[in-house]
Structures are given as structure tokens and as C-alpha cells.
Amino acid sequence: MRTIEEQVLEANQRFYDAIERFDLDAMEACWEPSGRTACVHPGGEWLVGWDRINAAWTSIFHNTDYLEFRIENVRAEIEDPMAWVTCTERVMSSTPGGRVEAEVAATNVFVLTNAGWRMVLHHASPVIRPGGAEEE
Amino acid sequence: MRTIEEQVLEANQRFYDAIERFDLDAMEACWEPSGRTACVHPGGEWLVGWDRINAAWTSIFHNTDYLEFRIENVRAEIEDPMAWVTCTERVMSSTPGGRVEAEVAATNVFVLTNAGWRMVLHHASPVIRPGGAEEE
Numbered sequence: 001m002r003t004i005e006e007q008v009l010e011a012n013q014r015f016y017d018a019i020e021r022f023d024l025d026a027m028e029a030c031w032e033p034s035g036r037t038a039c040v041h042p043g044g045e046w047l048v049g050w051d052r053i054n055a056a057w058t059s060i061f062h063n064t065d066y067l068e069f070r071i072e073n074v075r076a077e078i079e080d081p082m083a084w085v086t087c088t089e090r091v092m093s094s095t096p097g098g099r100v101e102a103e104v105a106a107t108n109v110f111v112l113t114n115a116g117w118r119m120v121l122h123h124a125s126p127v128i129r130p131g132g133a134e135e136e
Numbered sequence: 137m138r139t140i141e142e143q144v145l146e147a148n149q150r151f152y153d154a155i156e157r158f159d160l161d162a163m164e165a166c167w168e169p170s171g172r173t174a175c176v177h178p179g180g181e182w183l184v185g186w187d188r189i190n191a192a193w194t195s196i197f198h199n200t201d202y203l204e205f206r207i208e209n210v211r212a213e214i215e216d217p218m219a220w221v222t223c224t225e226r227v228m229s230s231t232p233g234g235r236v237e238a239e240v241a242a243t244n245v246f247v248l249t250n251a252g253w254r255m256v257l258h259h260a261s262p263v264i265r266p267g268g269a270e271e272e
Contacts, residue, residue, distance in 0.1 A: 036213050038222050040241045043264035046209060046222055073182060077172050077256070082218040084245055084257060086174050086182055105176045107243055107259045111215055120213070121220060123243045125261030128179035 008076045008083040011110055011117035016069045016089075022061040028054065032111055032118035042104055042126045066094035081112040089124065103127040144212045144219040147246055147253040152205045152225075158197040164190065168247055168254035178240055178262045202230035217248040225260065239263040 002010070011030065018026035031037050031050060038046055039053045041060070047053050070090040077084050089104040109121035138146070147166065154162035167173050167186060174182055175189045177196070183189050206226040213220055225240040245257035 036211075038211070040243075040261060043262065044241070045239075045263045046224065046241050048211070048222075075172075075174070075184070079218045079247055082215045084220075086184075086257070088182065103181075105180070105182055105259070105261075107176075107245075107257060109220055109243075109245065121222070121243060123241070123259050123261065125176060125241075125259065126179065127181045 004078050004080065004083070005076050008078065008085065008110055008117050009074065011119070012074070012076070012085045012087070012108055013071075015108065015119060015122070016071060019057075020067055020069060022064075022067070024054065024057060024061065027057055030119050032113055032120050034120070036120060038121050038123075040123045040125070042102070042124050064093055064095050066092075068092040083110045083112075083117065084108065085110070088127070103129070140214050140216065140219070141212050144214065144221065144246055144253050145210065147255070148210070148212070148221045148223070148244055149207075151244065151255060151258070152207060155193075156203055156205060158200075158203070160190065160193060160197065163193055166255050168249055168256050170256070172256060174257050174259075176259045176261070178238070178260050200229055200231055202228075204228040219246045219248075219253065220244065221246070224263070239265070 015030045018030055035049045037050055037053060038048050040046055041056060047056055072088045074087040085108040087106050089106050091102045091104055093100045104124050105127055107123040108119060110117040111120050151166045154166055171185045173186055173189060174184050176182055177192060183192055208224045210223040221244040223242050225242050227238045227240055229236050240260050241263055243259040244255060246253040247256050
């Protein structure tokens, strides 16, 4: 018997697994099939609804050779039937332009549906650290 | 009698009013007094808990001469006792270094407490548009 927190963290992990596998079907299965879903990729604007979110993932998957996520500082907070996860993504990607490593702050919001915990919001943003400077 | 959505949007507006007034007491009153609160400022890392969130607002308020927010594309979604708001912030700020205008994508998550709807998460990220290029 899994706790609610375990279920939410599994849903969160399925999302990152879908990205790493470039699996659009698995990605769609992570999301609530509704018009209220919303997504921000690092540096991007709001994408609302699965059609726009799907188009963005399709573009990312087509323009990337390799993606690997190391997920750190994962915190899941539950207010049944909702949950939100915050984490830091260490993203290693390889594109035709070269290899990139990035630190990304992410919020993932889930709701409990008949099909289990589904994502309604993904907000990812670049963590910009002053070059060579110590943190305050 | 206000609807739940109206109450959530009022809580969201109180948050931006507190920023514009540089009012730390009003800002604190926007947040759930708990350790699970979390905040990302544009380009920043996760700040968890009011002590760290408060320190960041204090720094922003002390280092900024003027802040004005125009809030656009506001969408509130409710799953009582939770709600999440997405919006685009047009931020006009004046610092000792000069005047800056920025477009920011924001997620604001609220929970219903005995003291009304309180923020548990604020995630703000820069919207970076290719210079002079048309959107795809």
C-alpha cells in the first residue's frame, strides 16, 4: 500500500521518465486531459491546454538528441485531492548545437483523477548564478 | 457573497499590492505561516520557509526604488481547499542601476486556512523573447 506522497512522487518521476524517453504518449498520460493544464519551459511563456503543451514537447523532442534529468531537493506537499511538488532539475542535454548543462527550478502541480494523480501544471525556470561569485 | 474564485483572485491581488507598497507585514499576511512555503524569484533558486522568503523580499524592497506590476492573462483554478493562479506579470522597476521592464510568468498556489486563502508557493520566471524575432 503506497502512501499518497509515494503516489505523487511516482507521478512526478513518470513525468521525467517520459521526457528522458522522448515518449509523447507517456507524456500525455502524465497530464490531466483538460483545458486548464498549463506549462512554462525555461525562459518561455505560458502554454495553456494540451494542444499547445503537446506541440512544445514535440518540438523539444524533435530538436534534442539526448536529455537526462537528475532531480534534487524534491518536496511533495499534499492537500487531497491536490498536491504540488517542488524540485531542482539538473538537466544534461545534447542538441545539434552542442552539449548543455542547466540548473532548473520546477513546480509540478497534480490533481487526483479517476486515472490517478495527473499533472495540471509544470513551471520550469532557469537558475542563473552569477559567474564565479559566491552565493549571498 | 464572493465566490471562491473571487476570494482567490483577491488573495492574488493582495500579494501584488504588498509588493508595490514594499509592505513586508502585508506580504507576510499573504503567506501561510508554515515551513512548507516556497518561492522562486526570476532567475533564482528555491527559497523554502518564511525566513528565507522574507529575507529575499526584504532585499528586493531595500534595493528597489519603484515597482509596478501589470497582471495579465490571470487564470484561477480551484480544487478546494487549494487553488492555483497563473498569470503574466509586466514588471516596471526602478533600481539604482536604472529602469527595467520585464515580462514574467508566475504561478501562485494558495490554500484555504482559518485566516482565508494564503499563499504556499510563488514561482516567477523570466520570459525571454528572441530579440526582434516574431513568435513561432
